[in-house]
Each structure stands twice: as structure tokens, then as C-alpha cells.
Amino acid sequence: MVNPTGYREVPERGAGLVCSWTAALPAGAEPFVQRVVPDGCVDVIWSADGIQVAGPDTGPMPAAMRPGSVMAAVRFGPGAAPPVLGAPADAVRDARVPLRELWGGAADELADAVAGAGSLEERRAVLVAGVRARAAVAEPVDPLVPAVVTGVAGASVREVADAVGLGERQLRRRSLAMFGYGPKTLQRVLRFQRALGMARSGMPLADVAYAAGYADQAHLANEVRALAGEPVRTLL
Incomplete structure (x- = not known):
């Protein structure tokens, strides 16, 4: 806001x-x-x-x-x-x-x-x-939350599932309950937020795309439009 x-x-x-x-x-x-x-x-x-x-x-x-x-x-x-x-x-x-x-x-x-x-x-x-x-007085947070959040930042969903000892379908079910969506969507959302933080700090968008793990600047632009509904520059 x-x-x-x-x-x-x-x-x-x-x-x-x-x-x-x-x-x-x-x-x-x-x-x-x-x-x-x-x-x-x-x-x-x-x-x-x-x-x-x-x-x-x-x-x-x-x-x-x-x-x-x-x-x-x-x-x-x-x-x-x-x-x-x-x-x-x-x-x-x-x-x-x-x-x-x-x-x-x-x-x-x-x-x-x-x-x-x-x-x-x-x-x-x-x-x-x-x-x-x-x-x-609530139940504790699912113990997998930190591992999944950290894992999706730098690994594939299969690698994250292997690291936490679950099959991909089991990981998806747990992720829906924990995060509201599966690990792939969580990965996209968190990567988008990392990229947005970098861009708002003044980093050039080409550098943002590389640092955040996008294939290129066009990939970054497409993902921002898909998740935010507008170009990245209007979010800065």
C-alpha cells in the first residue's frame, strides 16, 4: 500500500x-x-x-x-x-x-x-x-514451513520434496494447507517478491532478472504481469 x-x-x-x-x-x-x-x-x-x-x-x-x-x-x-x-x-x-x-x-x-x-x-x-x-494457545506451525520456504528459493520442487522426505504429491498437499498453494506457485510468488525488492532498491532490471533466477528480463516481465497484472516499473 x-x-x-x-x-x-x-x-x-x-x-x-x-x-x-x-x-x-x-x-x-x-x-x-x-x-x-x-x-x-x-x-x-x-x-x-x-x-x-x-x-x-x-x-x-x-x-x-x-x-x-x-x-x-x-x-x-x-x-x-x-x-x-x-x-x-x-x-x-x-x-x-x-x-x-x-x-x-x-x-x-x-x-x-x-x-x-x-x-x-x-x-x-x-x-x-x-x-x-x-x-x-494455537497448534504449532507445520515444522516443514522453514525448509520449504528456504528450499524453493534455490531448488526444484522435486529436490525440495526429496530434502524434506516427501513425495511431490505429499509435498503439494502439505503446501496447500501451509501456504494456500503448491510449492511451484510458492516459488513463483517468493521469487517475484525478491525481484521486486531488488528493483525497488535501484538495481537495473536486467541484473534483477539474473539475481532472482529468471531466464532473462523478458521472463521477469512476463512473471510480473502474470502475478501483479501490470509492468514491474509501475510497482516501483
């Missing part, structure tokens, strides 16, 4: 979280729509409409904000959300699901607590605390 929304991100550690964030659109502003691109993550987002779960996505998703609206959210890293949500990641893939469908009344209680806090920063803190409390 870009700064016209007043977006602010705070790094987080533990409970599978990578960050929390807030966004606010001034009352006098024009309605704003952000194109959200795949990152392998799952966000739990509070707004005046309640709390919803976002992602993981396999393509670009529009995120609309009305003038005067505010949001607070937490973001889980790849594979970390399912135990806390109480559902496999593929159950929320490419979807925006009310948290109450997964947590029942506990989701409404958390939404009320967040709404009752003072500033937007305080609301963010209440949401983070609520999610952390849920994570503390």
Missing part, C-alpha cells in the same frame, strides 16, 4: 508475524484503491466493518478505502497463519473472509476491543495483542 493512504508499517517478531500496519484516508480525500500483489502472506485486518482475513493471493487484488476510513492489521509470514486461524491456508486463498467465520464470537470480541481503543496506533496495538494471545 502506498503513502496516499497514510500507510505505516511496524516490524513484528514472534507468533509468525512479520509486521503490523495501519492505514488512514483523510475525510476530504478521493476514494482510493490499492492493487495488492501476491507475497505469500496472510493479513488479519480490522476496519469499521469488522475484522477480515486477507489472502494468500495468487494474483492482484484491489483493496478499496473510503474517505475517512482507517485500518489496522497484522501480517503473518508464509505458512504461519493456519494454526492461528484454525483453518488451512487454501481455505482463504484469493479471498477476504470475515474472521468470525473462523473464530466465532471471539472475533467480534476482538473487533469491539480494537474499535474501543483511542488512537489508530492504540488500535493496532490491541489487534496485535489479541492475535498474539490466540497464537499462544
Whole structure:
């Protein structure tokens, strides 16, 4: 999300979280729509409409904000959300699901607590605390998550399956539950995010393509369009 929304991100550690964030659109502003691109993550987002779960996505998703609206959210890293949500990641893939469908009344209680806090920063803190409390009593993250995330960065799916002691079909089933999609799609999404980070740092796109593991710059361009729906330069 870009700064016209007043977006602010705070790094987080533990409970599978990578960050929390807030966004606010001034009352006098024009309605704003952000194109959200795949990152392998799952966000739990509070707004005046309640709390919803976002992602993981396999393509670009529009995120609309009305003038005067505010949001607070937490973001889980790849594979970390399912135990806390109480559902496999593929159950929320490419979807925006009310948290109450997964947590029942506990989701409404958390939404009320967040709404009752003072500033937007305080609301963010209440949401983070609520999610952390849920994570503390949840089942552990699938132990294969770190190995698969690390493995797909530099190896084929077959090599990753061999390394973790599973057949490719078994790895795919476990990956759907952990990440929301199979290991090949996870590989594409994480490579896209690495390439985007390099490009945003100022690295020339030809060098980005090589460093991120694409065949060439045309391959990079095609993958970015497939996953983000627009050219890489518009994402910088």
C-alpha cells in the first residue's frame, strides 16, 4: 500500500508475524484503491466493518478505502497463519473472509476491543495483542514451513520434496494447507517478491532478472504481469 493512504508499517517478531500496519484516508480525500500483489502472506485486518482475513493471493487484488476510513492489521509470514486461524491456508486463498467465520464470537470480541481503543496506533496495538494471545494457545506451525520456504528459493520442487522426505504429491498437499498453494506457485510468488525488492532498491532490471533466477528480463516481465497484472516499473 502506498503513502496516499497514510500507510505505516511496524516490524513484528514472534507468533509468525512479520509486521503490523495501519492505514488512514483523510475525510476530504478521493476514494482510493490499492492493487495488492501476491507475497505469500496472510493479513488479519480490522476496519469499521469488522475484522477480515486477507489472502494468500495468487494474483492482484484491489483493496478499496473510503474517505475517512482507517485500518489496522497484522501480517503473518508464509505458512504461519493456519494454526492461528484454525483453518488451512487454501481455505482463504484469493479471498477476504470475515474472521468470525473462523473464530466465532471471539472475533467480534476482538473487533469491539480494537474499535474501543483511542488512537489508530492504540488500535493496532490491541489487534496485535489479541492475535498474539490466540497464537499462544494455537497448534504449532507445520515444522516443514522453514525448509520449504528456504528450499524453493534455490531448488526444484522435486529436490525440495526429496530434502524434506516427501513425495511431490505429499509435498503439494502439505503446501496447500501451509501456504494456500503448491510449492511451484510458492516459488513463483517468493521469487517475484525478491525481484521486486531488488528493483525497488535501484538495481537495473536486467541484473534483477539474473539475481532472482529468471531466464532473462523478458521472463521477469512476463512473471510480473502474470502475478501483479501490470509492468514491474509501475510497482516501483
